[in-house]
Amino acid sequence: MITISFYNNKGGVAKTTTAITTASCLAMGMGKKVLLVDMDPQANCSDSAGVYNGSEEVKTIYHLMLLSTNNFLKDEIQKVKRFSETIQCDVFPSNILLDGFQDQVANSINREYRLKKILSAVAGEYDYCLIDCPPSLSLLTVNALVASNYVIIPCDSSRYALTGMGNLIEKYHEIKEGCNPGLEILGILNTKVDSRYTTAKTSREKLAEYFGDLLFETFIPQNAAVEKSQYESSTLLAYNRNSSAFKSYELFTRELVSRVEAE
Amino acid sequence: MITISFYNNKGGVAKTTTAITTASCLAMGMGKKVLLVDMDPQANCSDSAGVYNGSEEVKTIYHLMLLSTNNFLKDEIQKVKRFSETIQCDVFPSNILLDGFQDQVANSINREYRLKKILSAVAGEYDYCLIDCPPSLSLLTVNALVASNYVIIPCDSSRYALTGMGNLIEKYHEIKEGCNPGLEILGILNTKVDSRYTTAKTSREKLAEYFGDLLFETFIPQNAAVEKSQYESSTLLAYNRNSSAFKSYELFTRELVSRVEAE
Numbered sequence: 301m302i303t304i305s306f307y308n309n310k311g312g313v314a315k316t317t318t319a320i321t322t323a324s325c326l327a328m329g330m331g332k333k334v335l336l337v338d339m340d341p342q343a344n345c346s347d348s349a350g351v352y353n354g355s356e357e358v359k360t361i362y363h364l365m366l367l368s369t370n371n372f373l374k375d376e377i378q379k380v381k382r383f384s385e386t387i388q389c390d391v392f393p394s395n396i397l398l399d400g401f402q403d404q405v406a407n408s409i410n411r412e413y414r415l416k417k418i419l420s421a422v423a424g425e426y427d428y429c430l431i432d433c434p435p436s437l438s439l440l441t442v443n444a445l446v447a448s449n450y451v452i453i454p455c456d457s458s459r460y461a462l463t464g465m466g467n468l469i470e471k472y473h474e475i476k477e478g479c480n481p482g483l484e485i486l487g488i489l490n491t492k493v494d495s496r497y498t499t500a501k502t503s504r505e506k507l508a509e510y511f512g513d514l515l516f517e518t519f520i521p522q523n524a525a526v527e528k529s530q531y532e533s534s535t536l537l538a539y540n541r542n543s544s545a546f547k548s549y550e551l552f553t554r555e556l557v558s559r560v561e562a563e
Numbered sequence: 564m565i566t567i568s569f570y571n572n573k574g575g576v577a578k579t580t581t582a583i584t585t586a587s588c589l590a591m592g593m594g595k596k597v598l599l600v601d602m603d604p605q606a607n608c609s610d611s612a613g614v615y616n617g618s619e620e621v622k623t624i625y626h627l628m629l630l631s632t633n634n635f636l637k638d639e640i641q642k643v644k645r646f647s648e649t650i651q652c653d654v655f656p657s658n659i660l661l662d663g664f665q666d667q668v669a670n671s672i673n674r675e676y677r678l679k680k681i682l683s684a685v686a687g688e689y690d691y692c693l694i695d696c697p698p699s700l701s702l703l704t705v706n707a708l709v710a711s712n713y714v715i716i717p718c719d720s721s722r723y724a725l726t727g728m729g730n731l732i733e734k735y736h737e738i739k740e741g742c743n744p745g746l747e748i749l750g751i752l753n754t755k756v757d758s759r760y761t762t763a764k765t766s767r768e769k770l771a772e773y774f775g776d777l778l779f780e781t782f783i784p785q786n787a788a789v790e791k792s793q794y795e796s797s798t799l800l801a802y803n804r805n806s807s808a809f810k811s812y813e814l815f816t817r818e819l820v821s822r823v824e825a826e
């Protein structure tokens with residue numbers, strides 16, 4: 301199983317949109333077996349996958365993260381795992397309870413390795429595991445990066461996303477050296493690119509200058525179909541497979557797979 | 564001094580754009596004395612105000628937050644405060660060091676009241692204090708809400724921002740009952756509204772249905788001038804005072820002041 305986190309500290313750069321659309325392209329477009337993990341307490345990913353449940357009774361990724369021993373892990377995973385009809389993938393959903401994880405484990409040992417342990421219990425069942433991260437470097441994101449082979453950094457055309465990249469790369473090195481030497485940046489994906497504006501061109505040139513080949517060739521255009529599909533609670537694929545955004549996500553997914561398989 | 568936080572757990576809804584543009588409208592448009600506090604380690608606000616300094620030597624809001632006693636507080640504040648030529652306000656800038664606050668004070672008493680103490684030391688010098696919050700309910704945001712008279716919730720037209728409002732209001736009640744009984748929601752500001760799309764209309768109708776009068780009459784249109792002004796490192800006012808976004812922010816600022824003064 302190849303595990304990839306979608307992470308950027310900057311909010312609203314399309315981490316969730318990219319994680320869920322890529323999952324549907326891998327599963328429905330390329331026949332891969334995919335697990336999608338929602339590590340954001342906001343649970344936008346679970347919502348779009350049609351598996352969100354806000355009740356405190358339901359078992360979510362939060363309950364798996366609190367398990368400190370391996371006993372019953374496989375049983376507990378079965379209680380959490382949901383199959384999403386929308387994207388034809390298994391999902392570990394989240395809800396707002398996950399916000400309490402950092403405080404719950406404040407004094408526990410190996411806090412950073414909980415998700416890694418969970419995913420190793422299911423590694424044989426999937427080709428890919430995609431993880432959606434919240435817009436902060438909390439213990440949830442650290443768990444995601446420690447459990448991952450790769451990280452993909454969605455980045456829109458804003459000045460703020462660009463100026464934040466320096467700190468982001470520094471945090472990546474900190475986690476790679478401290479917890480997960482195998483972690484690599486698979487690439488930087490330029491999202492929400494509105495070619496009518498000069499800022500989009502400026503941003504893309506700067507990303508290419510700073511990051512060279514790490515910048516994915518494919519970029520995702522700004523496209524109203526994205527927001528509309530989210531309101532219709534369906535995927536971009538189901539909503540409008542001919543939209544410019546979906547076609548770009550298809551190309552991006554192929555570029556992603558060829559980068560992974562080239563390693 | 565009236566203290567207002569700009570908060571929404573959802574990323575990219577224009578918290579920073581609203582905090583900095585409103586500060587410039589209050590100071591430059593209405594002659595108010597304004598303090599702007601950057602409580603986001605990403606420091607986008609400090610960057611746009613032209614007072615960002617990433618070096619570990621420089622004194623920022625982080626150093627004020629770590630002070631556990633009142634001795635020297637006034638002296639330390641003088642070392643942190645910067646005057647922004649761009650928005651004609653005093654600013655308490657931040658940088659990435661602020662990310663370490665939560666861990667640094669994990670076992671200290673009254674962790675939630677640090678910012679409140681800092682602001683009460685300067686309350687006599689300003690009419691308004693505006694606080695930009697990060698997209699997470701970390702201890703930094705809790706400090707901002709505990710120190711505030713009001714919270715303004717910027718909300719774009721996305722389904723995710725809408726679905727996240729329930730949890731946001733719950734957290735607000737938790738902080739109001741637990742730490743700051745005087746905290747009120749001044750209103751919900753609909754941002755980045757692109758009237759060409761039905762999602763914008765759907766979202767605005769839903770916000771009006773759920774929140775009634777709390778929804779500000781003024782909404783902020785999607786407008787390329789915003790992102791362009793951020794690249795030019797200037798305010799929207801300086802970049803294009805005739806832009807639709809700036810004119811809306813002027814109206815919003817007047818609506819904000821009339822709500823505050825009506826209380």
Ligand SMILES: Nc1ncnc2c1ncn2[C@@H]1O[C@H](COP(=O)(O)OP(=O)(O)OP(=O)(O)O)[C@@H](O)[C@H]1O
Pocket residue numbers: 310311312313314315316317318340344433434435491492493520521522523524526527530545572573574575698720721722723
């Ligand atoms: N290509 C696109 N074109 C137009 N809108 C888009 C595109 N991609 C994402 N969006 C919209 O931008 C907003 C932010 O996207 P999304 O929520 O996926 O970002 P995020 O990085 O996951 O945000 P957060 O930081 O809150 O987790 C959403 O309203 C989404 O509908």
Ligand SMILES: Nc1ncnc2c1ncn2[C@@H]1O[C@H](COP(=O)(O)OP(=O)(O)OP(=O)(O)O)[C@@H](O)[C@H]1O
Pocket residue numbers: 309310311312435457458459460573574575576577578579580581603607696697698754755756783784785786787789790793808
């Ligand atoms: N009215 C607008 N029209 C067009 N673009 C806008 C508008 N308001 C904000 N933006 C853009 O949207 C992006 C997000 O805005 P901003 O960074 O202010 O949001 P935020 O809520 O502070 O994000 P974060 O959650 O990362 O703190 C920025 O790139 C900004 O330029």
Ligand SMILES: [Mg+2]
Pocket residue numbers: 315316317340344432433434
């Ligand atoms: Mg997200």
Ligand SMILES: [Mg+2]
Pocket residue numbers: 578579580603607695696697
């Ligand atoms: Mg911000």
